Amino acid sequence: MRIFCASLATETNTFSPLRTDFSDFEQSFYAAPGDHPRTPTLCSAIFPALRTRAATDGFDLVEGTATWAEPGGLINAGTWQRLRDEILDQVRAAMPLDGVVLGLHGAMIAEGCVDCEGTLIEAVRDIVGSKTIIGVSFDPHSHLSEKRVQNADVITVFKEFPHTDFVAAGEACVDLTLRAIRKEITPVLSVFDVRMIEILPTSRHPMRGFVDKMTALEKAGEVLSVSAIHGFMAGDSPDLGAKIVVVTDNQRADGDRIAEALGRELFSFRGQTKPEFMSAEAALRKAGEAPAGPVVVADVWDNPGGGVAGDSTLVLQEAMAQNLTSAAFGTIWDPMAVRLCHAAGEGAVLDLRFGGKTSAKAGDPIDARVKVIRNQRGAVQSFGSSVVPLGDCSVIRLGGIDVVLNSNRSQAFSPDLFTNLGIDIAEKKVLVVKSTNHFHGAFAEIASQIIYAAVDGPYPSDPSTTPYQRLSRAIWPICDDPHQKEPI
Numbered sequence: 001m002r003i004f005c006a007s008l009a010t011e012t013n014t015f016s017p018l019r020t021d022f023s024d025f026e027q028s029f030y031a032a033p034g035d036h037p038r039t040p041t042l043c044s045a046i047f048p049a050l051r052t053r054a055a056t057d058g059f060d061l062v063e064g065t066a067t068w069a070e071p072g073g074l075i076n077a078g079t080w081q082r083l084r085d086e087i088l089d090q091v092r093a094a095m096p097l098d099g100v101v102l103g104l105h106g107a108m109i110a111e112g113c114v115d116c117e118g119t120l121i122e123a124v125r126d127i128v129g130s131k132t133i134i135g136v137s138f139d140p141h142s143h144l145s146e147k148r149v150q151n152a153d154v155i156t157v158f159k160e161f162p163h164t165d166f167v168a169a170g171e172a173c174v175d176l177t178l179r180a181i182r183k184e185i186t187p188v189l190s191v192f193d194v195r196m197i198e199i200l201p202t203s204r205h206p207m208r209g210f211v212d213k214m215t216a217l218e219k220a221g222e223v224l225s226v227s228a229i230h231g232f233m234a235g236d237s238p239d240l241g242a243k244i245v246v247v248t249d250n251q252r253a254d255g256d257r258i259a260e261a262l263g264r265e266l267f268s269f270r271g272q273t274k275p276e277f278m279s280a281e282a283a284l285r286k287a288g289e290a291p292a293g294p295v296v297v298a299d300v301w302d303n304p305g306g307g308v309a310g311d312s313t314l315v316l317q318e319a320m321a322q323n324l325t326s327a328a329f330g331t332i333w334d335p336m337a338v339r340l341c342h343a344a345g346e347g348a349v350l351d352l353r354f355g356g357k358t359s360a361k362a363g364d365p366i367d368a369r370v371k372v373i374r375n376q377r378g379a380v381q382s383f384g385s386s387v388v389p390l391g392d393c394s395v396i397r398l399g400g401i402d403v404v405l406n407s408n409r410s411q412a413f414s415p416d417l418f419t420n421l422g423i424d425i426a427e428k429k430v431l432v433v434k435s436t437n438h439f440h441g442a443f444a445e446i447a448s449q450i451i452y453a454a455v456d457g458p459y460p461s462d463p464s465t466t467p468y469q470r471l472s473r474a475i476w477p478i479c480d481d482p483h484q485k486e487p488i
Contacts, residue, residue: 006064013307045170106142135177157227190255325400
C-alpha cells in the first residue's frame with residue numbers, strides 16, 4: 001500500500017487590506033517533503049498521524065509539501081499556482097498510489113481562483129484516477145463546495161471552536177482513508193446546506209451540546225464521521241455558510257437523513273450562539289473593577305486569525321484613556337516598531353510610534369514614551385501540541401500597561417504568549433488578547449473571568465451588510481428564512 005500526503009492551508013479574508021504571497025507561507029510554516037516536524041500544525045496533523053500508522057501498519061508513505069500562511073488577504077495568483085503545481089508534481093512523481101491524504105484549511109481564495117481547495121482536490125483526482133481513495137481534513141471555518149464533495153472520498157472537520165481537536169480530526173481522516181483502501185468500509189458523503197453564517201463557539205451552549213451529539217453518533221456507530229462546517233464570513237465565496245457533513249458506510253439515505261436533522265437543529269440556534277459582546281469602554285471598565293484578576297478581555301474583531309492585520313490600537317487607546325494599570329496586551333503587529341526596540345535594547349526609554357498602520361478603520365498609530373522591557377528573537381506560543389511562531393518580539397511598557405509587539409502576525413492562543421516573554425500574568429489584573437475564541441481553551445484555566453469586546457474595524461463582522469459579490473444562495477441573516485426562500 002502506497003499513500004501520499006500534503007498540506008496547503010490558509011484562511012483568506014477577501015475584505016482584508018492585506019495581501020498574501022509566498023513569503024507569508026515561508027514566514028508562518030513551510031516544510032519541504034520529509035521536513036515536517038514531529039509536532040503537528042493546525043492543518044497538517046495528518047503527517048504525524050500517517051507516520052505513526054505507517055510504522056505500525058507497514059505501508060509506504062510519500063510525504064509532500066506542508067505549508068501554512070497566517071490568515072490574511074487575497075493570495076496572489078503566482079503564489080497559488082506555485083504551491084498548487086508543487087504538490088501536483090509531487091503526486092505525479094509518487095504514482096501509483098492507493099491513497100492521498102490532504103490537510104487543508106478550506107477558506108483559501110486566490111486571484112483568479114475562488115475555490116482553491118476544490119481545484120486542488122479535483123486536479124489530484126484527475127491524476128490518481130477514480131480508484132484511489134482521497135481523504136481530506138478541513139477547518140470548520142471553510143467553504144464546502146460541490147467540487148470538493150464530488151472528488152473526495154473522506155472528509156473530516158474539526159468539531160471544536162476553539163480547534164482543540166485538530167489532531168483528532170487529522171487522525172480520524174487517516175483512519176477512515178486507510179479503512180477505505182483496505183475495503184473495510186465504503187465511505188459515502190452526505191451534505192446538508194444549513195444556509196446560515198454565524199459565530200459558533202463550542203466552548204458554550206448550545207454548540208457545546210451539539211458537538212457532544214455529533215460525537216455520540218460516531219461512538220454509537222450510526223455514522224463513520226459527522227462534522228459541522230461553520231463557514232467563514234470574511235470570505236466572499238459562493239459556498240459561504242454552514243453545512244453538515246456525514247460520512248456513512250455505504251448508507252446514503254441514512255446519511256442524508258442525519259445530515260438534514262442536524263442541519264435543521266443547527267439552523268434553530270441562529271442568533272443564540274455568540275457570547276455577549278461589550279464595547280471596549282464597558283469591557284475594560286468591568287475588567288478594571290473586577291475583585292480579582294487576571295481578567296481576560298478578547299478584542300474579537302482585530303483577530304489575525306480572521307485575516308486582519310492585528311495592529312488595531314482602539315482597545316489600547318481606551319485602556320490608556322481609562323488610566324488602566326496592571327495590564328498586558330497581546331499582541332500588536334508592528335515589525336518596524338520591533339526593529340526599533342531591538343536596536344534600542346532592553347531597558348531603553350524612547351519615543352515610539354506603533355500600531356494602526358494597515359487600515360483607516362484600525363485606529364491611529366500610538367505615539368508614546370515607552371520602556372523596552374524585553375526583546376526576543378524567534379518567539380513562539382503554543383496551541384495545543386502545535387508551536388506557533390511570533391517572530392522577533394518586544395515587550396514595551398507605557399504607564400502600567402505592557403504591550404507585546406510581534407513581527408509575525410498571530411492571534412493569541414495561550415498564556416505562554418506572555419510568559420515566554422517574561423510577563424508574569426499572575427501579577428496582571430487585565431490581559432487583552434486579539435482572538436475571537438481560540439484563546440478560550442488555554443486562557444480559561446487561568447482567567448478569573450472572560451469578557452468579549454467588539455470594536456468595529458477592518459473585519460466584516462455583520463454579514464447582513466457585508467457586500468458579498470459571489471453569494472447567490474439565500475442564507476441567514478441576509479435572508480430571514482432562506483429555507484422557504486429557495487428550495488434546498
